[in-house]
Amino acid sequence: MIEMALIAQVLVLVLVTAVFHSTGSASMFHPLTLYLIFHALVFVMRPILVHTQNFDDVWLFMGFWPSEQQFVMTLMVSSVGLVAFAAACAWAGMIRPDWTPNGEPAPSFAFDRVDIVAFLTTAALLGPLAIYSAIQRQGGASFDGTGDVQMERDPLTGQPIYTNTTGYIAEAHSMGLPLTLGLIWICRFHPLSFLPFAGFVAYRAYLGWGRWAIIMGILGLVLLMLYRTRTKWFRLWHALAAVPVLGLFTLLGNNRDAFRDVLAGDAPPSVLLRFNGGSGGGRAIDALAGQDLANFDFLAYILWVVPKQSATYTWFTQYLQLFTEPIPRILWPGKPVGAPVKWVDLNDYGVFYNLTTSLPGDGWMSAGWIGMIVTMVVVGLILGRLHRWFWTDGFRNRYAVLFYCAFLPLCLQWFRDGNITIVKFGFFSLLPILLWIALTRVLRAWGILEDDPLRPVVAPPNLVRREPS
Numbered sequence: 001m002i003e004m005a006l007i008a009q010v011l012v013l014v015l016v017t018a019v020f021h022s023t024g025s026a027s028m029f030h031p032l033t034l035y036l037i038f039h040a041l042v043f044v045m046r047p048i049l050v051h052t053q054n055f056d057d058v059w060l061f062m063g064f065w066p067s068e069q070q071f072v073m074t075l076m077v078s079s080v081g082l083v084a085f086a087a088a089c090a091w092a093g094m095i096r097p098d099w100t101p102n103g104e105p106a107p108s109f110a111f112d113r114v115d116i117v118a119f120l121t122t123a124a125l126l127g128p129l130a131i132y133s134a135i136q137r138q139g140g141a142s143f144d145g146t147g148d149v150q151m152e153r154d155p156l157t158g159q160p161i162y163t164n165t166t167g168y169i170a171e172a173h174s175m176g177l178p179l180t181l182g183l184i185w186i187c188r189f190h191p192l193s194f195l196p197f198a199g200f201v202a203y204r205a206y207l208g209w210g211r212w213a214i215i216m217g218i219l220g221l222v223l224l225m226l227y228r229t230r231t232k233w234f235r236l237w238h239a240l241a242a243v244p245v246l247g248l249f250t251l252l253g254n255n256r257d258a259f260r261d262v263l264a265g266d267a268p269p270s271v272l273l274r275f276n277g278g279s280g281g282g283r284a285i286d287a288l289a290g291q292d293l294a295n296f297d298f299l300a301y302i303l304w305v306v307p308k309q310s311a312t313y314t315w316f317t318q319y320l321q322l323f324t325e326p327i328p329r330i331l332w333p334g335k336p337v338g339a340p341v342k343w344v345d346l347n348d349y350g351v352f353y354n355l356t357t358s359l360p361g362d363g364w365m366s367a368g369w370i371g372m373i374v375t376m377v378v379v380g381l382i383l384g385r386l387h388r389w390f391w392t393d394g395f396r397n398r399y400a401v402l403f404y405c406a407f408l409p410l411c412l413q414w415f416r417d418g419n420i421t422i423v424k425f426g427f428f429s430l431l432p433i434l435l436w437i438a439l440t441r442v443l444r445a446w447g448i449l450e451d452d453p454l455r456p457v458v459a460p461p462n463l464v465r466r467e468p469s
Helices: 002-022 031-052 057-062 068-092 113-137 172-186 191-207 211-228 236-254 258-264 269-273 284-288 295-309 317-324 358-392 398-407 410-417 421-445
Strands: 151-153 160-162
Touching (some): 031 358, 068 295, 172 191, 172 211, 172 398, 172 421, 191 211, 358 398, 398 410, 410 421
Antiparallel strands (some): 151 160
16 A cells, blocks of 8 residues: 555656646746755655665654554645645746846846945945854854853753844854855856855854755855856756765764864764764665655654644644744743744654654644645745746846845755744845845945946936937
């Protein structure tokens, strides 16, 4: 029974991909492309490996083992979610990527002095905060009351919360990603402009945590490079370059302190080649047995809990956290951890600490089949509409291109986590870009730097030469 369901799961993915490609709107700039990749990894490849390779580490951690019927049910829910998201996203984003609409090629952007001054001002305002945050976080977060960044686990939810600082400071180092991407963009891919970006990736590798920032940062950079070359799909060398990146992602997942230990002399450099996280005697494929791609396992647990064990749904109340999360805990010591209203707590029935619900799981918790379909359709419509805007107007605007290429990779985090995490990650990942855009508009509106020699000169209407009648 499971084998037939796995085959059907693959066929659904192939069918949706074929229909999407036949619409002519498919490209690496389409959010549906990213969801198809995400679905293929966590809801197609993962259950196949769980069934054939006996991956049971996550089941042991959660204290839950699905029956054959529950396994098949999880596959069905994920496939229905895929179809709902794909239909909404493809319909709302139905536009053919065209670099030369109406015969006019996409502009080759040049940045004038206003752009440069506004970006340098943005970097001067936010850069020191990002660097300060990075220095604080270089030792990680401690739970024993020592260190620059201290945390404790909430006894009810198990979620870590900051005790001696605020997330606005502790997570500000994430702004290094948009700042370094913006530098590459405004320098028009000058080789030296890649150095700060490489430094950010190296810092993230040293830190160990926040590995998704590496994936999203590199994906955003590749999207900018695809735009520069007017290419809709990855090239072969992009795929080859992704192999060591995925290896780094897996390595840090199995050993967060790998680079830290090597640089400190506590481990030999050969530890960087042990992707299975063990002593070298395990199977190489066991590197995929962890929690990184285990959203299928998490979804199976959610379907078991809600509503049979919980006797209720969340009824979308988890989104009330949008109103409480922005308030620093330092100003509100009694702020609820997570959503202010909790109809369902997954930790009441097993261990779900620091695990992610995924977008389909978050929708299922809201209202079962209806909640899952509504969630997938609404998110699909939002992202599809954003894709349509990009190919209608955005790709002609030098600010919009950077914004879109920085935002699109964040969707992977949205698909993986569900809930409101897209807002929290988006705040730090897009704030420098939005501030840069705002400063350029202010400078131009106030007429500052009007003597910019790089700006094209346009004669006022009253000075335009009139031909004699």
